Amino acid sequence: MFEQSSYSEQYTFFQKLRSFDFVLIFCVLCLGIISNFSMYSTDGGEFLYHSKSHFIRFVTFFSMMIFLSFFNLRFWHSTAYLFYTITLGFLIWASMYGVTASGSQRWINLYFINLQPSELMKIAIIVCFARYFHREQMSNINSFKNIILSMAILLLPILLVVSQPDLGTSILIAISGVIVLWLAGFNIKYFIYSGLTLIISLPFVISMLKPYQKQRVLTFFNPDRDPLGAGYQIIQSKIAVGSGGLTGKGFLKGTQSYLEFLPEKHTDFIFTLFSEEHGFIGSVILLILYGILIFRILNIGSHSRSFFGKLFCYGFGSAIFVYVAVNMSMVLGLLPIVGSPLPIMSYGGSSMLATMIGLSIVMSTKIHSKQIIH
Amino acid sequence: MFDGGDSNVRKFNTVNRRVFILKIAKGIIFTGIVARLFSLQITENKKYLTLSDKNRLREWRLPPVRGEFEDYFGNVVAGNTKVYQLHVVPEQVEDFKYLMVRLKNILSLSDKQFSKIVKKKKQQKPWETLIISESLTWDQFSKVNFYLHELSGAKPVLSVARSYPYKANYTHVLGYVAQASESDLLENEEIKNKHVPGLRVGKTGLEKTFENSLIGTNSVKRYEVNAFGKRINQVDFKEGEKGQKVKLTIDxxxxxxxxxxxxxxxxxxxxxxxxxxxxxxxxxxxxxxxxxxxxxxxxxxxxxxxxxxxxxxxxxxxxxxxxxxxxxxxxxxxxxxxxxxxxxxxxxxxxxxxxxxxxxxxxxxxxxxxxxxxxxxxxxxxxxxxxxxxxxxxxxxxxxxxxxxxxxxxxxxxxxxxxxxxxxxxxxxxxxxxxxxxxxxxxxxxxxxxxxxxxxxxxxxxxxxxxxxxxxxxxxxxxxxxxxxxxxxxxxxxxxxxxxxxxxxxxxxxxxxxxxxxxxxxxxxxxxxxxxxxxxxxxxxxxxxxxxxxxxxxxxxxxxxxxxxxxxxxxxxxxxxxxxxxxxxxxxxxxxxxxxxxxxxxxxxxxxxxxxxxxxxxxxxxxxxxxxxxxxxxxxxxxxxxxxxxxxxxxxxxx
Structure with a gap:
């Protein structure tokens, strides 16, 4: 064991650089460029506040990702619980002293950045579970202690995020956590049981929802119920996408966004804007880019010899998929509107930071794929 | 691999198998999203294009120019004069009270006029145009235009009004015009089609009898507007036709x-x-x-x-x-x-x-x-x-x-x-x-x-x-x-x-x-x-x-x-x-x-x-x-x- 680990430390800088996954980097760069152009378009074809800060963030966090990629996977393994604990601490901090904006206390002021810890938690939960199940014996995985503990790890942040309130992010955390748990080898019957429990308790949950959340769920089922209120976003988004047609209205020519019919076009509805301007062809290309990205992440996972790296890549790849699928389904009117950014594309520093950290762990896994961690 | 033995192999197999299942699921879901995109952007493109145009284009109909009456010798006995009016749609105004107070100062309205307008506002529906003034002087009109950026919701309008140069001489022959009432709209399809706020129609006499040929057609301005109804630019202008002239046998x-x-x-x-x-x-x-x-x-x-x-x-x-x-x-x-x-x-x-x-x-x-x-x-x-x-x-x-x-x-x-x-x-x-x-x-x-x-x-x-x-x-x-x-x-x-x-x-x-x-x-x-x-x-x-x-x-x-x-x-x-x-x-x-x-x-x-x-x-x-x-x-x-x-x-x- 010791020999193995000392072997891995023999990687030189250039060796590491050579084993970078360039397809992954290419996809991320493409998405980054597209996102910057889209942001430029949301600013009405000018290099203004949103496009500027998005550009700076992308460049900063992308460089950070490259830098972090050189870290040994063992570093992530050893700091996994710490990462989780710090993020959890941030969440508690946010719930107590957080910055409130648009009725929700999600951000903490770190002076140089307003951090949204719930976004970091999306990654932290995966890292934490990957570490937790790394050493666990297959026969032990479904033990009572494991179930209770992992439930606690998962539910604690979810409850904190729900109370902010931020339904969208908590659902995404829950989904990615559950996927990791399932991948780790949890018996399928637990998911079925808890799924049933959830369905039975759904009426109680709904009754506990905030009025605006209830409104959103109801509006999803019938957007025309309130076309100027809660249904407005879905209707306008569908109009924007639908009017894009095959080739789109052209760069900077999306009337729906340019004339401000599109709500939240910088963040959750960035795909709508892209789709309006670049049409079906552009949207499919974007979808393919995300597909390749996810496929590469899963592929890196399958080549990893450490269970930590493997589980993280699988979990992270699936999480990215969930974010993309939920966001797109949402703006296309297939799911209710819940706050869920599109990774890399959407405006938002914390989301970008979390995605880049995740990608750097994936990259590290790729570089250290032969390594086995104890 | 070395210490995990059999258990570890099983663990790896499980996770790989499950990822494979997930991959299939992801493929299906992505295909679903593409299908949705296809249905929105290709199949229903026309519908959404229309909706998008409906969103962004607004038509502004201007009042038609009413046809004139001439006497036997070609003198105009009922003509049109330009008037400057001020319209407000209460529904589109954020703070009606503020706007009214500002307008009161700018136009120097008397308290009586002011309360009359407020009373009128209460009588009509919020989406109906409220005419603050039927005829502004040029001074008032330019003043309103000068302060327009502070008066969101106020619309200065260049309109035409009926004038009778021979005053009392033709009153009973021609009748008179006044703002179209609800019953005018119901009785006359032509008026209904051409109605704009403040439109004047014949109430009695020949003005009423010849309404349909006198009324003319609206000029139409098409604007691109943003989500808040603000005009961004004019896309199109279609000039309306003046109403037909009616020649009288009277000297x-x-x-x-x-x-x-x-x-x-x-x-x-x-x-x-x-x-x-x-x-x-x-x-x-x-x-x-x-x-x-x-x-x-x-x-x-x-x-x-x-x-x-x-x-x-x-x-x-x-x-x-x-x-x-x-x-x-x-x-x-x-x-x-x-x-x-x-x-x-x-x-x-x-x-x-x-x-x-x-x-x-x-x-x-x-x-x-x-x-x-x-x-x-x-x-x-x-x-x-x-x-x-x-x-x-x-x-x-x-x-x-x-x-x-x-x-x-x-x-x-x-x-x-x-x-x-x-x-x-x-x-x-x-x-x-x-x-x-x-x-x-x-x-x-x-x-x-x-x-x-x-x-x-x-x-x-x-x-x-x-x-x-x-x-x-x-x-x-x-x-x-x-x-x-x-x-x-x-x-x-x-x-x-x-x-x-x-x-x-x-x-x-x-x-x-x-x-x-x-x-x-x-x-x-x-x-x-x-x-x-x-x-x-x-x-x-x-x-x-x-x-x-x-x-x-x-x-x-x-x-x-x-x-x-x-x-x-x-x-x-x-x-x-x-x-x-x-x-x-x-x-x-x-x-x-x-x-x-x-x-x-x-x-x-x-x-x-x-x-x-x-x-x-x-x-x-x-x-x-x-x-x-x-x-x-x-x-x-x-x-x-x-x-x-x-x-x-x-x-x-x-x-």
Whole structure:
């Protein structure tokens, strides 16, 4: 064991650089460029506040990702619980002293950045579970202690995020956590049981929802119920996408966004804007880019010899998929509107930071794929 | 791998297997998203493109420019002037109170105006345009535009308003325009289609009748707007068409004279071409200035008009009903001659009164006219002679003749909604309407134009015209119609009708209604023997131009202007015995009880062309009050004749 680990430390800088996954980097760069152009378009074809800060963030966090990629996977393994604990601490901090904006206390002021810890938690939960199940014996995985503990790890942040309130992010955390748990080898019957429990308790949950959340769920089922209120976003988004047609209205020519019919076009509805301007062809290309990205992440996972790296890549790849699928389904009117950014594309520093950290762990896994961690 | 052994292999296998399942699931979900994209962007693209355009494009309809009215000589009598207005849609204003306070300062509105606007706002729906001001001065308008960025929701609008350059002269002929009401929109599809806030439509008169051709079409501006309704840029401008021009047959000069003649009086004057039926002038007094309505009339002005006892709102020429008095005598005489009841030689001894069935019927001349024949009876308007003649004629035969000459029916077909039919009584009518039998005494007073008989001034004008043209049916009109028949053709047709009906006199039996409602314009003769018409006309001339004629004092000897007429003095109240003995002057009687003064005339006598009718309400006797006005009017009409003929001939060339 010791020999193995000392072997891995023999990687030189250039060796590491050579084993970078360039397809992954290419996809991320493409998405980054597209996102910057889209942001430029949301600013009405000018290099203004949103496009500027998005550009700076992308460049900063992308460089950070490259830098972090050189870290040994063992570093992530050893700091996994710490990462989780710090993020959890941030969440508690946010719930107590957080910055409130648009009725929700999600951000903490770190002076140089307003951090949204719930976004970091999306990654932290995966890292934490990957570490937790790394050493666990297959026969032990479904033990009572494991179930209770992992439930606690998962539910604690979810409850904190729900109370902010931020339904969208908590659902995404829950989904990615559950996927990791399932991948780790949890018996399928637990998911079925808890799924049933959830369905039975759904009426109680709904009754506990905030009025605006209830409104959103109801509006999803019938957007025309309130076309100027809660249904407005879905209707306008569908109009924007639908009017894009095959080739789109052209760069900077999306009337729906340019004339401000599109709500939240910088963040959750960035795909709508892209789709309006670049049409079906552009949207499919974007979808393919995300597909390749996810496929590469899963592929890196399958080549990893450490269970930590493997589980993280699988979990992270699936999480990215969930974010993309939920966001797109949402703006296309297939799911209710819940706050869920599109990774890399959407405006938002914390989301970008979390995605880049995740990608750097994936990259590290790729570089250290032969390594086995104890 | 080294220490995990079997368990680790199983663990790796499990996770790999499960990821494989996940990959398939992801593939399916991505395919689903692509399918959704396809359905939105390819299949339903058209629908969403339309929705997107609907989102971003807004049409602004501007008020159409209303067609003008011109008189016979091409002078504009109802035109348009530019006005600057300020509109606000309360629904689109964030802070209505703030906006109003700002506007109050900028426009320096009085507290009263301010509270009126606020009251108006409460009465209408929030999405309806609130007109803050109908007419801003240029100063106010530029001030509003200067501060516009602070006045979100206020819309300065350049609009057009109706103006009537001849003020009170055309009020009753044209009617007036005012803001379209809900009922206007419901009744008229055309108005509904072209409606914009503040649109003015005809409310009465010709403005209402010709609404659909006057209204014109809207100009349309298309703008691209953002989600907040703010205009970003103009995409398209489609200029609307101005409404069609309507040309009247009226001569403004004569119309103005009518207004002057009736100044301070209540009454009506109408002038008609006896062949073409063109209304040369038509005025009702007192009138008012319709321009007062342009910017919304003040309560004070409106009260003055509404409560005026002389009733300026009523178009007396066509909707005032009066006893015709002696002006009906030519028709009574004609009817008697046509029905061979009497001959022109028939004589009656007038002693000033006539006893019948215990009732006394008085002649206007207390001492009586002595022995008079028909010519003298018309000339001196001897009531006794007409009592005797009507007794022999009977009311039903009189009814037929009177109706044939245009009494008891509207003069225009559907031109004025307010036009009245009047009433020519008959035994049958009384039985149906009042359920009582006809009394002979009623025939006598009908014969001097009193009792049940009711006519409008224009009907009497038409009656006179149809006598003066030799006894032919004519079709009065007030607008110049491209398809109208020329004077020459009308005269020819009249001659033709003379030939045909001489051979076949059955047309005489045709009822007046039948002739009236016949679609085709046949200038039928209205008599059996034209000599009778000629006799009556000659007697009317005697009444004006011979000594002892009732309007001798108003004659004109110059053959160019010489005219013939008939006075009328219609009682509005039964004269009591006491009053008869007192024999008071007009001035001594209370206004409401004074007689109506009538005068009907035609001229020039040697070759008649125009007929007129003057009514002065409560003006006293026809010869003293109405005939002198007619004299001045006739002179003017004949002076203007040549000018009018020039235009008529030009029009012929145009056609």
């Amino acid at each position: 403004t000069e004569i119309q103005k004279l009518c207004n002057e003649l009736l100044a301070e009086k209540s009454g009506s004057i109408s002038v008609m071409d006896i062949f073409t039926g063109e209304i040369v002038a038509m005025h009702s007094s007192p009138s008012f200035d319709p321009n007062l309505f342009m910017y919304g009339i003040s309560y004070k002005d409106w009260d003055l008009i509404r409560k005026n006892p002389l009733k300026p709102l009523i178009n007396k020429t066509i909707s005032g009903l009066y006893s015709p008095g002696s002006t009906i005598k030519p028709i009574v005489a004609l009817s008697a001659l046509e029905n061979d009841v009497i001959s022109t030689k028939f004589k009656v001894n007038c002693t000033g009164k006539m006893e019948m069935y215990g009732q006394t019927y008085h002649c206007w001349k207390k001492k009586g006219h002595g022995i008079v024949d028909l010519r003298d009876a018309i000339k001196q308007s001897c009531d006794t002679y007409f009592y005797e003649m009507s007794r022999r004629l009977g009311v039903d035969r009189l009814n037929i003749t009177a109706k044939r000459f245009g009494l008891g029916n509207t003069v225009f077909k559907n031109l004025y909604t307010e036009e009245k039919k009047g009433l020519v009584p008959s035994t049958k009518w009384k039985k149906n309407a009042l359920g009582k039998g006809w009394v002979l005494g009623e025939t006598l007073i009908t014969g001097i134009g009193q009792g049940y008989i009711q006519t409008t001034p224009l009907q009497l004008c038409l009656m006179t015209a149809q006598l003066a043209n030799g006894g032919f049916k004519i079709f009065p009109r007030i607008t110049v119609d491209k398809n109208q028949e020329s004077l020459e053709k009308i005269k020819y047709k009249m001659k033709e009708s003379l030939k045909i009906t001489n051979e076949n006199s059955s047309s005489l039996i045709r009822s007046a209604e039948e002739i009236f409602y016949k679609g085709e314009k046949e200038y039928n003769k209205l008599f059996r023997n034209q000599e009778n018409i000629k006799f009556v006309l000659e007697a009317m001339s005697a009444s004006t131009n011979e000594v002892r004629g009732t309007s001798y004092r108003s004659r004109i000897d110059d053959p160019k202007y010489k005219f013939a007429g008939k006075t009328g003095t219609a009682q509005v109240k039964k004269i009591t015995k006491l009053q008869r003995e007192l024999d008071l002057d007009t001035a001594q009687i209370p206004y409401e009880e004074r007689d109506h003064a009538w005068y009907v005339a035609f001229g020039p006598y040697k070759d008649p062309r125009y007929a007129l009718c003057v009514l002065v309400e409560h003006g006293g006797s026809g010869s003293a009050t109405a005939a002198p006005l007619a004299k001045k009017l006739m002179k003017k009409i004949i002076d203007r004749h040549e000018e009018r003929e020039k235009i008529r001939k030009n029009n012929l060339v145009d056609i």
